Structure formats: structure tokens, C-alpha cells
Amino acid sequence: MTTTERSPYKVIGTRPIRPDGVEKVTGKAQYGADVRLPGMIHGRLLRSPHAHAYIRRIDTSAAEKMPGVLAVLTHHDFPAARDEMQELGEGAVNLKELSDNILASDKVLYRGHAVAAVAALSPHQAEEALKKIVVEYEVLPPVLDVMDAMRPDAPLLSETRFTREMTGQKSEKPSNIASHLQFKSGDVEAAFAEADAIVERDYTTKMVHQGYIEPHNATASWNADGTITIWTSTQGPFVVRAQVAEVLRHPISTIRVIPMEIGGGFGGKIPIYLDPVAALLSKKSGRPVKVLMSRTDVFEASGPTSGTHIALKVGVKDGVITAVKADLAYEAGAYAGSPVGAGALMMLSPYNIENFQIDGYDVVVNKPKTSAYRAPGAPAAAFAIESALDELAHKIGADPLELRKKNTAREGTRRVDGTAFPRIGHEECVDAALNSAHYRSPIEGPNRGRGVASGYWINAGMQSSVVAAVNTDGTVNLIEGSTDIGGTRASLAMQLAETLGLPFDVIRPTVADTDSVGYNDVTGGSRTTFASGMAVHEAGLDIQRQMRERAAKGWGVAADAVSYADGRVTLKTDSETKELSFAEIAKKAASTGGPIVGRGSLTARGAGAAYATHIVDVEVDPDTGKVTILRYTAVQDVGTAIHPSYVEGQIQGGVVQGIGWALNEEYYYDDDGRMANSSYLDYRMPTALDVPMIDAVLVEVPNPGHPYGVRGVGEVPIVPPLAAIANAIADATGHRFTSLPMSPRRVVEELHGLS
Amino acid sequence: MEAFDYLAPHSLLEAYAALGNGRRSLMLAGGTDVIVQLREDRRHCDQLIDLKHIPEMMSMKLTPEGRLEIGAAKPLAEIYEDGEIARRFPALIDSATIIGGTAIQSRASFGGNLCNASPAADSAPALMALAARLVIGSSRGTREMPVEEFFLGPGRNALQPDELLLQVIVPAQPAHSGAFYHRFIPRNEMDIAVASAGARITLDAAGERIESVRVALGAVAATPLMVAGANTAVVGKPPTAETFALAGQAAAELATPITDMRGSIAQRKHLASVLTVRALEGALLRLRENH
Numbered sequence A: 001m002t003t004t005e006r007s008p009y010k011v012i013g014t015r016p017i018r019p020d021g022v023e024k025v026t027g028k029a030q031y032g033a034d035v036r037l038p039g040m041i042h043g044r045l046l047r048s049p050h051a052h053a054y055i056r057r058i059d060t061s062a063a064e065k066m067p068g069v070l071a072v073l074t075h076h077d078f079p080a081a082r083d084e085m086q087e088l089g090e091g092a093v094n095l096k097e098l099s100d101n102i103l104a105s106d107k108v109l110y111r112g113h114a115v116a117a118v119a120a121l122s123p124h125q126a127e128e129a130l131k132k133i134v135v136e137y138e139v140l141p142p143v144l145d146v147m148d149a150m151r152p153d154a155p156l157l158s159e160t161r162f163t164r165e166m167t168g169q170k171s172e173k174p175s176n177i178a179s180h181l182q183f184k185s186g187d188v189e190a191a192f193a194e195a196d197a198i199v200e201r202d203y204t205t206k207m208v209h210q211g212y213i214e215p216h217n218a219t220a221s222w223n224a225d226g227t228i229t230i231w232t233s234t235q236g237p238f239v240v241r242a243q244v245a246e247v248l249r250h251p252i253s254t255i256r257v258i259p260m261e262i263g264g265g266f267g268g269k270i271p272i273y274l275d276p277v278a279a280l281l282s283k284k285s286g287r288p289v290k291v292l293m294s295r296t297d298v299f300e301a302s303g304p305t306s307g308t309h310i311a312l313k314v315g316v317k318d319g320v321i322t323a324v325k326a327d328l329a330y331e332a333g334a335y336a337g338s339p340v341g342a343g344a345l346m347m348l349s350p351y352n353i354e355n356f357q358i359d360g361y362d363v364v365v366n367k368p369k370t371s372a373y374r375a376p377g378a379p380a381a382a383f384a385i386e387s388a389l390d391e392l393a394h395k396i397g398a399d400p401l402e403l404r405k406k407n408t409a410r411e412g413t414r415r416v417d418g419t420a421f422p423r424i425g426h427e428e429c430v431d432a433a434l435n436s437a438h439y440r441s442p443i444e445g446p447n448r449g450r451g452v453a454s455g456y457w458i459n460a461g462m463q464s465s466v467v468a469a470v471n472t473d474g475t476v477n478l479i480e481g482s483t484d485i486g487g488t489r490a491s492l493a494m495q496l497a498e499t500l501g502l503p504f505d506v507i508r509p510t511v512a513d514t515d516s517v518g519y520n521d522v523t524g525g526s527r528t529t530f531a532s533g534m535a536v537h538e539a540g541l542d543i544q545r546q547m548r549e550r551a552a553k554g555w556g557v558a559a560d561a562v563s564y565a566d567g568r569v570t571l572k573t574d575s576e577t578k579e580l581s582f583a584e585i586a587k588k589a590a591s592t593g594g595p596i597v598g599r600g601s602l603t604a605r606g607a608g609a610a611y612a613t614h615i616v617d618v619e620v621d622p623d624t625g626k627v628t629i630l631r632y633t634a635v636q637d638v639g640t641a642i643h644p645s646y647v648e649g650q651i652q653g654g655v656v657q658g659i660g661w662a663l664n665e666e667y668y669y670d671d672d673g674r675m676a677n678s679s680y681l682d683y684r685m686p687t688a689l690d691v692p693m694i695d696a697v698l699v700e701v702p703n704p705g706h707p708y709g710v711r712g713v714g715e716v717p718i719v720p721p722l723a724a725i726a727n728a729i730a731d732a733t734g735h736r737f738t739s740l741p742m743s744p745r746r747v748v749e750e751l752h753g754l755s
Numbered sequence B: 001m002e003a004f005d006y007l008a009p010h011s012l013l014e015a016y017a018a019l020g021n022g023r024r025s026l027m028l029a030g031g032t033d034v035i036v037q038l039r040e041d042r043r044h045c046d047q048l049i050d051l052k053h054i055p056e057m058m059s060m061k062l063t064p065e066g067r068l069e070i071g072a073a074k075p076l077a078e079i080y081e082d083g084e085i086a087r088r089f090p091a092l093i094d095s096a097t098i099i100g101g102t103a104i105q106s107r108a109s110f111g112g113n114l115c116n117a118s119p120a121a122d123s124a125p126a127l128m129a130l131a132a133r134l135v136i137g138s139s140r141g142t143r144e145m146p147v148e149e150f151f152l153g154p155g156r157n158a159l160q161p162d163e164l165l166l167q168v169i170v171p172a173q174p175a176h177s178g179a180f181y182h183r184f185i186p187r188n189e190m191d192i193a194v195a196s197a198g199a200r201i202t203l204d205a206a207g208e209r210i211e212s213v214r215v216a217l218g219a220v221a222a223t224p225l226m227v228a229g230a231n232t233a234v235v236g237k238p239p240t241a242e243t244f245a246l247a248g249q250a251a252a253e254l255a256t257p258i259t260d261m262r263g264s265i266a267q268r269k270h271l272a273s274v275l276t277v278r279a280l281e282g283a284l285l286r287l288r289e290n291h
């Protein structure tokens, strides 16, 4: 459903079949695990059985003698890494820690931490050889929970980590708290003293995984001339190249990364894990080497998102939210870098709140190093604030959506960091939710309830570079460097078609490797349709300009005397009108100056923020604690929906991940720090049978920062569901759940006072 | 995964001979447990003996007296797709149709499900409620036992190293009886029972008093569990909610579950009662629908 006036566009807003669709539905598309090269052998990694231990000795001699083994690798084979930060687009990484995370040097910091690798003729030979590697560990007590890790007497993951303040100050004693940040304004205590109603609660969420279907993979060939070719599925081939270049100390231009189709990433396929290992195994063996993770490897040793603890206090007076105090503690995993900063920054962004103090703590624990996961940091923060607002609405007898409307942020409202919002669409989302058929329908029957929640995501811009080559028959090849996760081949080709005034199917988009197009940041931060779209628009304008120049030259007039519109160049004088079509100019390229190539290369500014408001109905089985999602409506300000079906798909996908996070998903650890549910059998993501049709309502408040009004749409839909579902369960049962997941176990234990 | 040999005997005699050759053997029925376990290094063998080429293992027969004899390796789909069997033994079908999805059911067998001896095996409580018996064979001859005596612990069954499970026998069901099996899973698919219950209820001819019940539980102890106390608690009583609650109480009292990633002790004890009551209600409904 779309709420918009008549579209000014011809291609934008239509729903063509995606250019990669046929290949994908016929099974022809090549994913990372499909790579097969002549002479290729297979790499596997040995992983730590302990969550926290010193490595005292590694003996690989027996493994080297095993049948079929051609190379064995440990951390000693890596060049010494620089202890400095590198920007990755969605987050940054310390290079020493990156290297240590790929193959541990002196210490393992989580179960599944890689310590050695073997390449052999068959995967089974590689696995058998791993069993012959002897690693002597000195086992240390693990610390698995963020609150335990913050205690002064907690086991330290690193003796040289100190708490860094925003001022740059460092703590006196080493700590698992890597950093502390604060946003503060007004007088919180005075506002609480005057409040009509206050809610004060602790909220917790568990570590959860993105759950992409395709495990991590990398195939590498270290060529005889010293160049390296890497085939991998990734959200950013250029970022893989940059990281590999740093870890292996190899010039960037000699590394070629070929992005394969990607079976999901959601932020988890930005860091590298296997690429340098495959490359060095290839160097040692002289063969191309393919390395794959198992599902358990993916759970134990890729980058899930943080478990969190949020202590929150919110006050209202006369229906106005007057004060918020929040302490956010996020698990970073083995190395610093949780998304607590984003959580703290975004928590209050749907609202205009005068007095607040938000403190954030980035805390290391003996679990895998967290990575980005769809709106990283925001869902847990929204779970806390949106649950508290629901309780406050009940306390003061307000409709929960009306409370949100009354306190909504608008153009000019300041975010907690002081930045004033440009045109944003939160109020429009709340209005659309209030007016929706869903919200206006009654919720009837025993054990049923309804919940609502809002969410915000900042969205990213960053660098994009594209080239569009015009062919003699009037078709266009669009060469881009953003890997296509959510339908961006389609959304970018559509924007070029719109800019050039051509039909969609004239444009053929291709995702190129790192040798074949300029630098592109990752497909992440909901930035590709926005930022690469701006680059595509720029390339289209570049082609327009060249076509005008050539036509004008032929007509013997100045270029600014002619115009370009609807795929034609026109010269209008008082006496006559001359026209040349796009195809006619394209055909004559050879004689008018050679190939016509448009270029767009930029750092995109003006990413418009995304807002969403969700409504959910649930039914709770009081005897088993099982929650059934009966109906779900997700309202979202999408700026301009380039391809509405794919926008709806993003919203539905985000909601489903949110439902899983709310109801069942969690890293379930035993006391030794072993994840006991590292399979899709026991890590309970929702299946198609667990979710109803999710109704996506697209509100279009165009982003003034983009030529077509695009806002990133992919991340914000995962922000509201956790709280919306908790609020619905509270409505159905009268019990307020402040810890996720709200699994049947937790619900039934709570409802029946068990345990 | 270590290398192993694959054997495909065409008769029981050949299979017994292979079992006696001194090497570490594992059986391959549908392979939906054993192949996964071999690949994950959870089990090891020198030879994998495929049972699917042995006629006795793949047979299925409904006798004129209403007794069902199923070869141990018979795929579940071939059982539940038989309309007559589905009509007579709906509780059996309750379990056969929830073990994995269609692909798994086209291969997986009751024999494999039982021999794998998971406390959560879905066929076990259903077969126990139906008073099924197992036929076990070796070169020394055959023996029979009630299915509830087959399980010794997680992954451990009553077979001797030289024995095979040959047949699952479901006796003709008593008059005025109905049976039902179900499990609790957090999702609606792709899950293993957090707890499960099978029940058969038999009423007197008037349909007013309970003559007997057979209640069996899964995933709440080291083995599937027969709840003898449920029968004691309800025999002679009318089939009402209060009566069923007594059976539920007996089930919860007998359960000795563990806490793991699939559920907690408190939750499973509670579910033992809830699922028992609901299984009895389902069984009663079937009984009434048939009369």
C-alpha cells in the first residue's frame, strides 16, 4: 500500500523484474561456495574449544604429514600487524585485533576463535589433519555477560585495555569497559522531581545473529606474479581488499576481489575472517584454496550483535516526555567496538525531549567480536524506550500512539548530539498508523493483545563510484561496485533510466570486481540505493551533457542552446525544432568523438533519516507460553520508493528478524562459554509458518538530500518490533517482559510463577 | 568425517554375517540421523550397513485382525500415505507426519527413530501409547519386547551388538478407544520436542467411565517415559477435565527433565501435565468421532 500523490516519475515507482532474478530463481547464480578452479584445494580452520585461554604452544608437525595436506598455517605466518584503526564504512577496526581475530596469536578470547588452518586435497583430509594439530592452552575463567564483565573483579580479556572517555582520558586501571560516552542536556533530576508519572526499569537483550543463509566463504589464488585474486561473498569487495592489504601488507592494486552473489549479510559480511587465510594457504601450497565456514563456525566465530543491559528512567508531565536517564551497556564481544554509540545516539530520535542523560558503555566479553546487524545498536535501545513509553501511556491514560504523536520530533528538533533534523517523517508514520485499518479495528478474544512502537535509523551516505557506457544500439551498461543484497541492481538501473528518460530494460547493470570500477564503500547503512543512486544520477547527467554537446556540435550551435529530456536532445528556435533521440546519438558515437561514457563518483551527503511505526496483534497460549503473531502492520517513511516491491520486501524482512529476536533467538551459553544452540535447529529463527503476512504501509516524505528523494529503507524496520511485541504481550497477559527473548519458556515460567 | 565402507546386504543372513565380521558397524536406514552424526564426528564406524535392500526391513502388513507390522526401515511417508493405516492408527500418523519435513519423511523410518534412542524421538510416545512391540533379530534367533523397554538412555537402546531391530508391531486397538500424540515446539516447524505426550484412552461400552489410559511422555527424562500412574489416577472415573488433570499431575510428578537450550526443568514439568491433558482430550475426541 502506498500513500502518495500522482508520481512525477516514469520508471521510479514501477515494479519491473530484477535483472538478477532469472539467474537466482533458476539456480544459475554463482555464490561463494560455487567457485571451482583448476587445481583448487580445500582449507579448514582449527578453532578454540575454550572461551578464554592463553595459547602456550602450537605443534603442527603431525598435521603436515597427514595424507593430502599441502599447507598448514598459524599466526606466525602473518606479517606483524599495526596497532591502529581502519575505517570500514559501518564501523572501524583495529588492525592488530583484526589480525588476531582471523588467527589468534597469544590468546583465544572466545570459543571458536581460529588458531590454525590446513589446506588439503579434500575437505575431509583437511578436517582429519586439524585433529593432529596440538595446541597447549592455559585455560582462564571466561566472562560472558556484560554486567559481569563490568564488575571491578571480573577476569580481564586484556591487561592493556583501559576505559577511554569522550575527552580522550583513560582509566587508571585496566578494564573490560573499552569506552564510555555520554549525551546530556537540561536538568534531568529537576524534571523527574516535577514529573506526573515515571517508569524505571532494567531491560536486557541477548546476543543474536543476523542468520544469513549463506555461510562465510573465500577462495584465493596467490598468483606467480605476486598478485592475489579473491572470490568471496561480501557486502563490500573494496573493504575486503583494504583489509586484506593491511593484514597481509600487500599493495592494494595487486589484490583483486571478485564479489560473488551474496546469500544475505545484514551487516555480518563486512569484516573479513577467511580471505587472508585462503590467500596465505594458497601462497604456501601454490594452489587456489577454497575455505568455507560450517553453520556452527558462523554462529561461534562470525560477528553477531551485542547482548545488552539498559537501565532506563523516563518521566512525563502533562503528556510531555520531560526527562530520560539511560545507562546502556553493550557487549562488544572479544574486541572493542559494540554499537552502543549508535544505540545512545538514536534511542530518543523519534521524540523531542528536553532533559536527558544517556551514558553508553562498550564492554568486551568472551564471545565473538560483534559486527554490524541491521540498524546496529538501535533495536535494543528502542526495546527499552518504546516499552517504557507504553507503560507511561497506560499510567497517564493516554493512547500509546497519541503519546508518540504529541512528543514527536520534527524538522528542526535536535538529536541528542545537537544536530537539528532536516525534513523527517516520524509524525507522518504515527498519523498513518493511527488512521490504519489495523489500528482502528478492535482486538478481541481472550489472551490477545495489541502493541505499537516507533523506531529511528540514521542511514549512511559514504563513497560510491559508477560508470555507464552507452552502446551503439542505444542500450547502456551500468558498471557498479556495490554488491546487490536487496535488489540494488534494479533500484540503480531504474534511477539511471529515469535520469536518461529511457525505459528500464535498456539499462543492463553489472556488479564489477575491484579492478573494474572505482572505489565503493560497503552495501550497508541502507546507503546503496541512496548513495550509489546519487552516483548513478550524476553519471546520467554526465551522459546527458555529452549528448547535448555532440548534438549541438552537429547542429552548429552552442551546447547550452539545446536541452535533454525524455531520452531526446532538442534544439528549439523561433523558426524550427530539431531533435535527435538517445539511440541516434549513440549510433553516431564513433564519428562524433568516440565512446560515450558517463561517470559518477562521490561522497554522498544528506542521507535522510528513516522512521517507522509498527502495530502488532498477538495471542499468547497461557498454558504453554507460546506467542502467535496474528497481524502485523509496519508503517515506514521510505522517502521515495524506487521499486515498491523491494521496499516492501526490506520492511517485511526486517520485521521477521525483529520477531525472531523478540520471541526466540538468543546465543544460549553453558557456563564454560560454549554456545549450546549453534545450529538452525536450536537457534530458533522464525520460519515461513511462524509469521503472518506483514502489511507494509509506505509513507513517502521525500529526502531533500537526494535528487529523487530516496531515504535508506533497509534497516529501520528491525528497530520497532522488539518493543511492539513486548507491548502486545503485556496487553494480552498483563505481564511486562523486560528481557528478551520472550520465549515460551520465559513466558510460561513468568505466567505460572515457575522456577 | 573418517572414511568407512558401505555395505548393502540383500538378506538378513548377509546382514548378520556382516555384523559378525568384527568391525565397528552402524546401520543405515533412512540415514537422517546417522549420516548427520557421522559428518559431525558424533559417531564413528568402519562400515555402514544399508538395511533398505532387505525385504523384511521394507515390508508393511495389516493383518485381518487389525494388527500392523512395519519393517524397521520402512520410510514414514509410505506409512502415512496408506489410507487404511492412517484411518486405523491416527496417533501413529500424528508422529510420522511431524518428524522433519517431506524430504526427511521420504527416507526416515520408525526403526531409525527408535534405535537412535533420543529422549525426544517423536515416534516413541505414540508407539508406547498404542502398546506397540518390537521384534529384534540376530543370527541367534528373534525376540520381542514392549517398545517402552527398548530405551536405556540418551542414544542407548536394548540391542546387543549382533542384533537388528526387524519390525515394529502395533496391535489391534481395543474397542471404545482413541489415541493422540503431540509435542510442544516454540516454532511451528523445524524443531525438536521441548516435551511431548502420547495418550490412548479406552472407555467402557457405555462411554461413561475410563477403562484404562496409556500415557507416554517424550523429552522429559533420559528416555521416553511410560506414565503408569496416569492410569491408576483415572481408571473408573468419568472422562472429564478434572479427571484428566489428575493424569496430568501424575505425568508432571514422574518427569525428571533437564534444563538445556531447548527448555527448563520447570517448563518441562509443567508441559508434561499440559500436554498429557491435551493428549487425552485429543484421544477422547477421536474416540467420540468414531462412534
Ligand SMILES: Cc1cc2nc3c(=O)[nH]c(=O)nc-3n(C[C@H](O)[C@H](O)[C@H](O)COP(=O)(O)OP(=O)(O)OC[C@H]3O[C@@H](n4cnc5c(N)ncnc54)[C@H](O)[C@@H]3O)c2cc1C
Pocket: B026, B027, B028, B029, B030, B031, B032, B033, B034, B035, B036, B051, B072, B073, B098, B099, B100, B101, B104, B107, B108, B109, B110, B111, B112, B113, B114, B115, B116, B120, B121, B122, B123, B159, B163, B164, B165, B166, B191, B192
Ligand atoms: C532435518 C531433520 C529434521 C528432523 N526432525 C525430527 C523430528 O521432528 N522428530 C524426530 O523424532 N526426529 C527428527 N529427526 C531425526 C530423524 O529424522 C529421525 O530420528 C528418523 O526417524 C531416523 O530414521 P532413519 O531411518 O533416518 O534412521 P538412521 O539415521 O538410518 O538410523 C538412526 C540410528 O539407528 C540405527 N538403526 C537404524 N535402523 C536400525 C535397525 N533396523 N536395527 C538396528 N539399528 C538401526 C542406526 O545405526 C543409527 O544409529 C530429524 C532429522 C533431520 C535431519
